[in-house]
Amino acid sequence: MAQIYDIRKLYFEEGKNISQISRETGYDRKTIREYINKNDWNKPVPAVKTNMEFSKLDPYKSIITQWLENDKKAKKKQRHTATRVYNRLKEEIEGFDCSYRTVAAFVTLKKKEIFHTEKEGYLPLEHPAGEAQVDFGDAQFYENGVLHDGKYLNVSFPYSNQGYLQLFYGENIECLLEGLKAIFEYIGGVPTRLWFDNTKTIVTKILKEGSRNLTEKFMRFREHYGFDTVFCNPEAGHEKGNVESKVGYHRRNMLVPIPRFQELRKYNEELLVKCNEDGNREHYRKSDFISKLFEEDKKNFLPLPATEFDTAGYHIVHTNGYGRFYLNNGLHEYSVSPKYANTRVVIKVTSSYVIPMDENQNEIVRHKRLYGDHKQQSMKWLPYLRQLAKRPGALKYSGIYNIMPEDMKKYLDKCKRSERGKILSVIASLTEKNGFENAAQTVTQVLCYDAVDVDSLISMHRHLCSEIRELPPMKTESRIPRLKPTKTDLSKYDKALKKWGKRTC
Numbered sequence: 393m394a395q396i397y398d399i400r401k402l403y404f405e406e407g408k409n410i411s412q413i414s415r416e417t418g419y420d421r422k423t424i425r426e427y428i429n430k431n432d433w434n435k436p437v438p439a440v441k442t443n444m445e446f447s448k449l450d451p452y453k454s455i456i457t458q459w460l461e462n463d464k465k466a467k468k469k470q471r472h473t474a475t476r477v478y479n480r481l482k483e484e485i486e487g488f489d490c491s492y493r494t495v496a497a498f499v500t501l502k503k504k505e506i507f508h509t510e511k512e513g514y515l516p517l518e519h520p521a522g523e524a525q526v527d528f529g530d531a532q533f534y535e536n537g538v539l540h541d542g543k544y545l546n547v548s549f550p551y552s553n554q555g556y557l558q559l560f561y562g563e564n565i566e567c568l569l570e571g572l573k574a575i576f577e578y579i580g581g582v583p584t585r586l587w588f589d590n591t592k593t594i595v596t597k598i599l600k601e602g603s604r605n606l607t608e609k610f611m612r613f614r615e616h617y618g619f620d621t622v623f624c625n626p627e628a629g630h631e632k633g634n635v636e637s638k639v640g641y642h643r644r645n646m647l648v649p650i651p652r653f654q655e656l657r658k659y660n661e662e663l664l665v666k667c668n669e670d671g672n673r674e675h676y677r678k679s680d681f682i683s684k685l686f687e688e689d690k691k692n693f694l695p696l697p698a699t700e701f702d703t704a705g706y707h708i709v710h711t712n713g714y715g716r717f718y719l720n721n722g723l724h725e726y727s728v729s730p731k732y733a734n735t736r737v738v739i740k741v742t743s744s745y746v747i748p749m750d751e752n753q754n755e756i757v758r759h760k761r762l763y764g765d766h767k768q769q770s771m772k773w774l775p776y777l778r779q780l781a782k783r784p785g786a787l788k789y790s791g792i793y794n795i796m797p798e799d800m801k802k803y804l805d806k807c808k809r810s811e812r813g814k815i816l817s818v819i820a821s822l823t824e825k826n827g828f829e830n831a832a833q834t835v836t837q838v839l840c841y842d843a844v845d846v847d848s849l850i851s852m853h854r855h856l857c858s859e860i861r862e863l864p865p866m867k868t869e870s871r872i873p874r875l876k877p878t879k880t881d882l883s884k885y886d887k888a889l890k891k892w893g894k895r896t897c
Contacts, residue, residue: 395417395419396427398417399413399417399419399424399427399428400427400428402416402417403424403428404428410424410425410428446494446497446498448490448494449490449494449495449498452481452485452488452490453498455481455485456477456481456495456498456499456502457502457506459472459477459480460472460477460499460502460503460506461506463506464506464507464522464584464692465584465692465693465694465695466618466694468618468620472499473499474492474495474496474499474500475492475496477495477499478492478495478496481495507620519550519551519634520551520692521551521552521685521688521689521691521692522551522583522584522585522689522691522692522693523549523550523551523583523584523585523586523587524547524548524549524550524583524585524586524587525547525548525549525550525586525587525588525634525635525638526545526546526547526568526572526586526587526588526635527545527546527588527589527635527636527638527639528543528544528545528546528563528568528591528639529543529544529546529557529639529640529642529643530542530543530544531543531544531559531643531647532650533559533647533650533651533652533653533656533659534650534651534652534653535653535654535655535656536654537652539650540561540763542559542560542561542562543559543560543561543562543563543567544557544558544559544560544642544643544647545557545558545560545567545568545571545572546635546638546639546642547571547572547575547583547635548634548635548637548638549583549634549686549689550634551685551688551689552671552675552682552683552685552686552688552689553634553675553676553682553685554667554671554682554683554685554686554689555635555638555641555642555667555670556575556578556579556663556664556667556668557642557646557663557667558570558571558574558575558660558663558664559651559656559659559660559663560656560743561656561743561744561761561763562743562763563591563593564593564743565593565594565607565609565610565705566703566704566705566741566742566743567743568593568594568610569609569610569613569701569703570703570742570743572586572613573701573703574660574664575664576617576696577696578664578668579690579693580690580693580696581690581693581694581695581696582617582618582619582693582694582695582696583619583689583693583694584619584620584692584693584694585619585620585621585622586619586620586621586622587621587622587623587624587635588621588622588623588624589623589624590604590623590624593607593610594606594607594610595607595623604623606621609705613701613703616697616699616701617694617696617697617701618694618697619694642667645670646663646666646667646670656744657744668683670682671683671686703742704740704741704742705740705741705742706738706739706740706741707719707738707739707741708736708737708738708739709736709737709739710734710735710736710737711728711732711733711734711735711736711737712733712734713733713734713791714727714730714733714791714792714795715727715728715729715730715731715732715733715775715776716728716771717737717739717748719739719741719746719762720762720765723764723765723766723767723768724762724767724768724769724770725767725768725769725770726739726746726748726759726762726769726770727757727759727770727771727772727773727775727776728748728756728757728775729748729756729757729775729776729779730775730776730779730780730792731775731779732748732756737749737756738753741761742761743761744760744761745758745759745760745761746758746759746760746761746762746770747759756775757772757774757775758772759772771795771828772828773823773828773831774820774823774824774828776792777816777817777819777820777823778817778820780792780816781813781816781817781820782813784809784812784813784816785809787804787812787816797832797835799832799835799836799839800819800832800835802839803815803835803838803839803844804816806839806842806844807844808844811844811845811846814846815844815846815849818846818849818850819831819835819849822834822849822850822853825857826853826857830853830856830857831853833856834849834852834853834856834857835849837852837856838852
């Protein structure tokens with residue numbers, strides 16, 4: 393600006409012409425004339441370049457774009473960088489003479505277009521093929537006649553409107569990861585990007601700049617499968633409207649009436665098949681079948697990893713004097729074994745089970761995982777009964793005696809001290825065979841007959857727990873003659889009794 397001021401001063405104040413000013417300042421006549429005639433000195437509003445031409449790259453743009461498009465199927469760490477693109481162009485294309493800066497600028501712009509890496513805070517209404525949205529819904533179900541207030545994981549694909557669900561007892565990280573893993577394996581690939589709300593299952597904190605602190609386990613799962621994540625703005629579930637609609641659709645069409653089944657794992661396998669069959673209908677907006685559109689989703693999936701991911705959680709807990717430990721802030725109590733009283737034990741936790749393991753990572757016992765925010769207890773008696781059978785003299789001093797059912801304590805009190813070891817061993821074998829509840833019921837029934845011997849205990853258990861097969865009616869051959877039914881006439885007996893009753897001895 394100082395040089396411009398000098399030029400204008402020479403012309404307007406000192407009266408010099410354009411040629412003189414050009415000789416003194418070294419500027420060409422056209423530039424000097426422009427400065428002299430300029431009337432508008434407002435600074436232009438800065439503009440962001442949104443469409444860079446990169447005309448020198450025109451012969452190579454399609455090649456670079458294809459490389460970057462192929463990267464959608466690769467893990468993030470194995471995608472092209474600008475440097476790698478530049479080096480490949482030099483290695484593979486004879487006569488390539490563009491600068492690295494030109495290539496890097498084009499690659500950066502193209503990656504934003506392909507991978508949606510813009511830093512803007514909006515979410516696109518149209519999702520490219522291969523992306524999915526995730527959410528949980530509430531649902532009741534009966535397993536073995538027991539009603540559960542459970543949850544179901546929904547994964548929907550906005551491009552095709554295909555969706556899948558998996559039922560669980562609750563909503564936690566194990567449920568989420570097990571459900572995603574089962575769906576990935578069933579559809580044969582991994583979505584390139586998953587959209588979530590800010591569930592506490594995976595988001596520990598929302599930071600001021602919009603990023604998230606995620607749980608360590610979820611981050612390992614994400615890196616293992618290689619997908620990207622997007623999180624909705626707080627209280628903006630509509631930003632993943634496809635899965636929000638799918639939650640209701642799945643409930644109405646697959647969970648009404650309330651499902652009844654024997655085993656949750658097998659029912660979840662059936663649900664995946666049902667969801668796949670549900671794709672054989674027309675898309676609500678696109679003039680094609682969902683199943684056909686889903687094939688486009690699949691083409692963009694990432695491959696399944698070669699190594700299986702362990703979705704279970706592992707915790708080290710300290711057991712009390714009874715060989716038991718607590719989870720869920722002390723609300724849920726589980727047993728291990730008297731052998732592991734007052735020690736540290738590794739616990740394996742899945743969506744359905746809590747499994748204490750020994751020092752060689754072998755299963756000690758298996759508990760059904762407890763759900764709910766109230767005090768509950770799960771007791772596996774077999775390890776305790778086996779231990780007591782070896783040391784029956786310690787029965788009343790072990791603490792286990794106090795937590796036994798009342799009828800079992802009465803029964804053991806009536807037994808001879810010399811027989812308690814055998815009795816406890818039999819109760820342990822009955823527990824292993826048909827469960828502790830049936831063993832306890834057997835003890836209660838035997839107690840009613842005041843029978844305290846081993847044989848009575850075994851016989852009663854067989855009577856209560858043995859399955860009695862119903863035999864079908866026998867079919868008679870046609871050659872066997874049909875007999876006429878006989879009628880018994882007792883009047884002759886009445887006459888005889890009256891006759892003999894009159895005789896005197």
